[in-house]
Amino acid sequence: MTRPPKAKLRILDAARRIVEERGAGHLTFDELARESGVTRGGITYHFPTKEDLLRGLIEADMQQWESASATPDRLPPGCECPRTAVVLGQLRCHLSEDDRHRRFVHGMLSAAMVDQSLLDPIRAHLKAEFVEWTWDEADLRRYLLLAAAEGLFWQDMFNLNPVPAAARGPIRALIERLLLEWAGAVETPAAPNDHTTPAA
Numbered sequence: 001m002t003r004p005p006k007a008k009l010r011i012l013d014a015a016r017r018i019v020e021e022r023g024a025g026h027l028t029f030d031e032l033a034r035e036s037g038v039t040r041g042g043i044t045y046h047f048p049t050k051e052d053l054l055r056g057l058i059e060a061d062m063q064q065w066e067s068a069s070a071t072p073d074r075l076p077p078g079c080e081c082p083r084t085a086v087v088l089g090q091l092r093c094h095l096s097e098d099d100r101h102r103r104f105v106h107g108m109l110s111a112a113m114v115d116q117s118l119l120d121p122i123r124a125h126l127k128a129e130f131v132e133w134t135w136d137e138a139d140l141r142r143y144l145l146l147a148a149a150e151g152l153f154w155q156d157m158f159n160l161n162p163v164p165a166a167a168r169g170p171i172r173a174l175i176e177r178l179l180l181e182w183a184g185a186v187e188t189p190a191a192p193n194d195h196t197t198p199a200a
Helices: 006-022 029-036 040-046 050-069 082-095 099-114 116-130 137-157 165-182
Strands: none
Touching (some): 006 029, 006 040, 006 099, 029 040, 050 082, 050 099, 082 137, 099 137, 137 165
């Protein structure tokens, strides 16, 4: 894959900074020209409309997500399931405390609500990502954990998470451990049984 031109990368980096700091509503070509140092004509050469620019930002963010979630080398020994590796990477991304990414998503929310077609690249990506899932018990369990992690992400996004800070790390660890246990990559710890009487 060819690397995007430097001017295009400068435009996207500056546009992302504006969105993170002030929201997509403040992303104008004039402001972007000031922030990026690229002329307005140079900006419109790469992104003819603001909608094109916003889609470009979303696509760049998805590429960063893909890079960050690639974890096949971080699976424990004995787990060679590619799908588990992908889900593990996605869980870690959802559950990370990446303030820049959260500010970016927050800054893009109003634009995405006004024009939901901006989310089409994400819809296409998700459709392709899940096309080979069979939705058997193993896939249902993986998806359940993804949904839990995504729910925690959105709770944090809107400052709705009731979980105290001290419990968040254990929740993240539990979700990851369940994925690996269900994949057979680690042994499930035996649950204590308080109702049995020790043998005499």
